[in-house]
Amino acid sequence: MKSFWVFLGSSLAKMVLVVFLAPLFVGWLNMVRALMANRTPPGLLQPFKDWGKLFTKEIIIPEGSSMLFRWIPRIVFSLLLMSSLLVPMTEPHDDGWVFGDALVLIGILSLVRVLMSLGAMDSGTPFGGIGGRREMMVGFLAEPATILVIFTTYLVSHSTMTFVTADSLQSGSILPTPSLVFGGLSFFLILLGENARMPIDNPATHLELTMIHEAMMLEYTGPSLALMEWASAIKILVYLLMGIGLFFPWGVTGGPGWSGLLPAFGMLAGKLFMAGAILGVFETLVAKLRIFRVPEFMTLAFLLAILGFLSHFVLET
Amino acid sequence: MSEEKGKFPDGSGQFSPGMLSGHVFVESSSGDDYLREASVIKNRGGRLVSLWGDAGENGFLYSVFADAEGLRILRTLVRQIPRPSFPSIAFLFPLASRLERTVRDLAGWEPEGLSDFRPWIDHGLWSGPPLAGKALPPKGLPSKEIRGEDYPYVVVRGEGVHEIPVGPVHAGIIEPGHFRFQVVGEKVLRMEERLGYTHKGIRTLIRGRSMQEAFPLISRVSGDSAVAYQWAWAQAVEMATQTVPPDRALWIRSVLLERERIANHLGDLGALGNDAGFGFGLVQFGRLKEDWIRRNQDVFGHRYLMDTLVPGGVSKDLGDAEIRAMLDDVRALKPELLSLKTIYDEHGGLQDRFSETGFLDPMLAGQWGLGGVVGRSSGQMLDLRHDHPVPPYDRERVPVSISRRGDVGARVRVRFQEIRHSLAFIESVLPALPEGPANVPLERCESFREGIGWVEGFRGEILVWARLGPGHTVADAHFHDPSWFLWPTLEMVVPGNLVADFPLINKSFNASYSGHDL
Numbered sequence: 001m002k003s004f005w006v007f008l009g010s011s012l013a014k015m016v017l018v019v020f021l022a023p024l025f026v027g028w029l030n031m032v033r034a035l036m037a038n039r040t041p042p043g044l045l046q047p048f049k050d051w052g053k054l055f056t057k058e059i060i061i062p063e064g065s066s067m068l069f070r071w072i073p074r075i076v077f078s079l080l081l082m083s084s085l086l087v088p089m090t091e092p093h094d095d096g097w098v099f100g101d102a103l104v105l106i107g108i109l110s111l112v113r114v115l116m117s118l119g120a121m122d123s124g125t126p127f128g129g130i131g132g133r134r135e136m137m138v139g140f141l142a143e144p145a146t147i148l149v150i151f152t153t154y155l156v157s158h159s160t161m162t163f164v165t166a167d168s169l170q171s172g173s174i175l176p177t178p179s180l181v182f183g184g185l186s187f188f189l190i191l192l193g194e195n196a197r198m199p200i201d202n203p204a205t206h207l208e209l210t211m212i213h214e215a216m217m218l219e220y221t222g223p224s225l226a227l228m229e230w231a232s233a234i235k236i237l238v239y240l241l242m243g244i245g246l247f248f249p250w251g252v253t254g255g256p257g258w259s260g261l262l263p264a265f266g267m268l269a270g271k272l273f274m275a276g277a278i279l280g281v282f283e284t285l286v287a288k289l290r291i292f293r294v295p296e297f298m299t300l301a302f303l304l305a306i307l308g309f310l311s312h313f314v315l316e317t
Numbered sequence: 318m319s320e321e322k323g324k325f326p327d328g329s330g331q332f333s334p335g336m337l338s339g340h341v342f343v344e345s346s347s348g349d350d351y352l353r354e355a356s357v358i359k360n361r362g363g364r365l366v367s368l369w370g371d372a373g374e375n376g377f378l379y380s381v382f383a384d385a386e387g388l389r390i391l392r393t394l395v396r397q398i399p400r401p402s403f404p405s406i407a408f409l410f411p412l413a414s415r416l417e418r419t420v421r422d423l424a425g426w427e428p429e430g431l432s433d434f435r436p437w438i439d440h441g442l443w444s445g446p447p448l449a450g451k452a453l454p455p456k457g458l459p460s461k462e463i464r465g466e467d468y469p470y471v472v473v474r475g476e477g478v479h480e481i482p483v484g485p486v487h488a489g490i491i492e493p494g495h496f497r498f499q500v501v502g503e504k505v506l507r508m509e510e511r512l513g514y515t516h517k518g519i520r521t522l523i524r525g526r527s528m529q530e531a532f533p534l535i536s537r538v539s540g541d542s543a544v545a546y547q548w549a550w551a552q553a554v555e556m557a558t559q560t561v562p563p564d565r566a567l568w569i570r571s572v573l574l575e576r577e578r579i580a581n582h583l584g585d586l587g588a589l590g591n592d593a594g595f596g597f598g599l600v601q602f603g604r605l606k607e608d609w610i611r612r613n614q615d616v617f618g619h620r621y622l623m624d625t626l627v628p629g630g631v632s633k634d635l636g637d638a639e640i641r642a643m644l645d646d647v648r649a650l651k652p653e654l655l656s657l658k659t660i661y662d663e664h665g666g667l668q669d670r671f672s673e674t675g676f677l678d679p680m681l682a683g684q685w686g687l688g689g690v691v692g693r694s695s696g697q698m699l700d701l702r703h704d705h706p707v708p709p710y711d712r713e714r715v716p717v718s719i720s721r722r723g724d725v726g727a728r729v730r731v732r733f734q735e736i737r738h739s740l741a742f743i744e745s746v747l748p749a750l751p752e753g754p755a756n757v758p759l760e761r762c763e764s765f766r767e768g769i770g771w772v773e774g775f776r777g778e779i780l781v782w783a784r785l786g787p788g789h790t791v792a793d794a795h796f797h798d799p800s801w802f803l804w805p806t807l808e809m810v811v812p813g814n815l816v817a818d819f820p821l822i823n824k825s826f827n828a829s830y831s832g833h834d835l
Contacts, residue, residue, distance in 0.1 A: 033596075034727075036597075037596055037597065037600040038600055038604075039600065076656065091710025113749045122797060125480060126479075126480070126481040126483075127481075130481065132815070156336070159543075195436050198594055199594065204596065205594070206488045206489030206490075207488070207489065207592060207820040208483065208487065208488040208818050209481075209483060209817055209819050209820055210817045210820055211488075250753075262668070284596065284597060286594070286596075287590075287594045287595040287664060287666035287667040287669075287670055288593055288595075288666075288670070289666065289669075290669065290670055290815065290817070290818065291503055291676075291815055291817040292815060293669070293819075300348045
């Protein structure tokens with residue numbers, strides 16, 4: 001059992017790491033997308049430059065918006081940062097100080113979604129309304145699938161703690177099973193939907209009528225916008241870490257104690273590198289879905305999650 | 318009412334051989350005659366081409382129609398008492414409505430019987446109709462009322478219906494236009510446009526200029542259709558001065574026009590892919606377009622072919638090396654286009670976005686007499702290059718690219734087809750250029766004479782009317798862009814579609830803001 005102070009220190013270190021790793025990942029993803037389009041890629045550090053510039057700019061508040069609009073970037077950023085403590089990254093497993101399981105994580109992410117939608121609607125512009133509405137639609141379709149995926153991993157590892165799942169998987173006590181394969185596929189679709197990636201939402205579009213996530217961000221300016229974009233980067237990183245922890249946990253901890261930290265970092269970097277490449281290629285190959293096809297897409301995620309859940313009983317017991 | 322083939326009774330508008338033929342000029346002195354003539358045209362299946370006011374000494378309303386034989390140009394004296402007015406023909410030709418509202422804004426004449434009393438091109442910035450006299454914009458911002466913020470859009474009421482205003486400032490860097498959506502959920506019930514934000518007063522700009530001073534303006538009427546406007550202008554001036562351009566010039570003009578069409582269609586196809594979230598299309602077509610317009614720069618000295626086509630000919634003759642380079646380009650583009658077409662055709666996600674989106678009923682397109690890419694994608698067999706060919710289109714026939722499906726996919730397909738046909742056309746025209754001079758000086762013109770030009774641009778039919786005074790000064794001119802008819806059609810097409818599909822439908826129409834806001 002770690003002492004409280006070790007836990008606090010490692011948590012803070014982890015949050016700092018996440019804050020800086022998230023823009024790096026987004027930078028890498030954008031590089032892949034640019035390379036796939038035969039364009040000269042922006043540097044890995046481009047998000048830092050963009051957001052750094054935004055932090056020097058003034059904040060413009062839409063007429064008639066409430067305090068909610070002003071506070072939401074900060075709250076959303078903090079909540080997402082907090083949620084990163086619930087997913088395994090590199091630290092050794094320790095069942096002592098963990099303040100929540102995957103269901104808490106989903107709860108926090110839902111809260112973030114609700115807050116973002118509220119903030120968008122609070123701006124009073126029609127696009128905020130459209131974006132918020134669409135975001136809630138995607139969210140309420142994605143959530144049951146996510147919960148079902150968590151239950152599937154629970155059936156395999158007997159814990160809803162992502163740390164425990166990752167640990168029991170990588171310790172070799174269980175092998176990748178059909179249920180986890182289905183669950184992993186489902187989770188990939190959820191990740192695309194929840195993070196406003198293609199084919200659900202086009203992060204690169206300038207067509208305000210087609211936007212989901214970007215429509216909610218239209219009214220944020222300067223540091224607020226930087227915080228929101230940073231928060232989105234953290235969100236996709238959290239989802240990836242969760243996916244890695246649940247479905248590709250090998251090497252999450254390099255070995256017992258602190259000595260395994262370095263190889264674990266190496267593994268993490270490699271996995272994120274691969275994840276960025278896969279996402280970038282996938283996004284280049286697909287066209288955006290018609291908005292009314294989004295439910296079908298999320299239903300597919302749910303269907304896969306159900307298959308994973310059931311195949312545990314049919315094939316694995 | 319008097320009617321004469323080939324010219325107005327006062328002699329203006331007489332045309333000479335080798336140019337557009339088959340036009341009929343009709344002069345009517347009363348509004349009743351005008352209405353009767355318009356309804357005869359309507360009953361015979363004619364369509365509206367353009368309508369404008371000539372606020373000279375007398376005040377004439379010009380309205381141009383087209384049928385199988387050619388143009389019918391109606392000139393009607395505007396009634397002055399009790400106030401300047403002319404009868405509206407919007408009940409016969411719905412597309413006339415906005416044109417008549419524009420006449421009211423620009424010339425101050427009242428379209429009698431028009432139910433739409435709202436201004437159109439005037440956003441409340443002018444102290445009076447600019448064409449009728451001197452109307453300068455007032456200093457500073459006008460009051461809220463005349464800034465057009467209270468422009469009465471048609472509002473839909475009902476459970477769950479709400480309004481989305483979009484623009485005129487958009488999230489992307491595009492031209493300004495305002496769209497007012499009435500939606501329920503994601504479904505559009507009604508969409509209304511507000512345009513005129515880029516009104517540049519081209520007629521006031523061109524009046525009184527000499528031919529040389531007017532020349533650079535013509536290419537810049539609407540930049541993406543530089544060649545089409547230049548050619549239509551040249552036709553109008555050549556008709557007015559009775560100059561016959563040499564054959565070689567006409568053939569080079571056709572190459573310029575098709576090069577412009579190909580460049581724009583390439584750009585549109587890429588943008589259509591991009592608007593469906595398929596960035597690959599934008600990049601690939603962007604590359605092809607860029608290579609294509611760089612050749613324009615090499616050969617003609619301008620990427621968008623501005624200032625290449627003068628009345629009386631073309632400003633630059635082609636040498637053998639240039640012809641060979643352009644032919645090589647054509648041969649290089651063909652296989653690339655084919656492979657991109659295969660990718661577009663076989664991409665399930667893209668086809669899902671394209672098909673059945675933004676359906677334009679061929680029936681409506683027929684009633685409105687809509688030509689251009691949009692009309693042809695809804696089954697309209699209208700293409701000036703085919704229907705009223707000028708040399709060399711009379712010898713090197715261009716097939717009409719047509720589709721009956723009427724959706725975004727059809728407009729994509731028609732664009733692919735047209736590029737293919739244009740490439741084949743260039744390939745057969747370039748090696749066979751007739752010998753001779755590339756331009757001739759204009760014939761002298763000592764009186765006021767009128768001329769009209771009519772060209773199939775990449776978007777659709779472009780019409781230019783010019784009146785020249787002694788010494789080749791431009792007394793007046795009118796430029797008509799196909800966008801005038803595309804925008805109202807878009808309003809008819811969008812309802813019933815998803816809000817999020819609007820950008821894609823809009824792109825498939827590719828109506829011009831600049832061309833409309835002349």
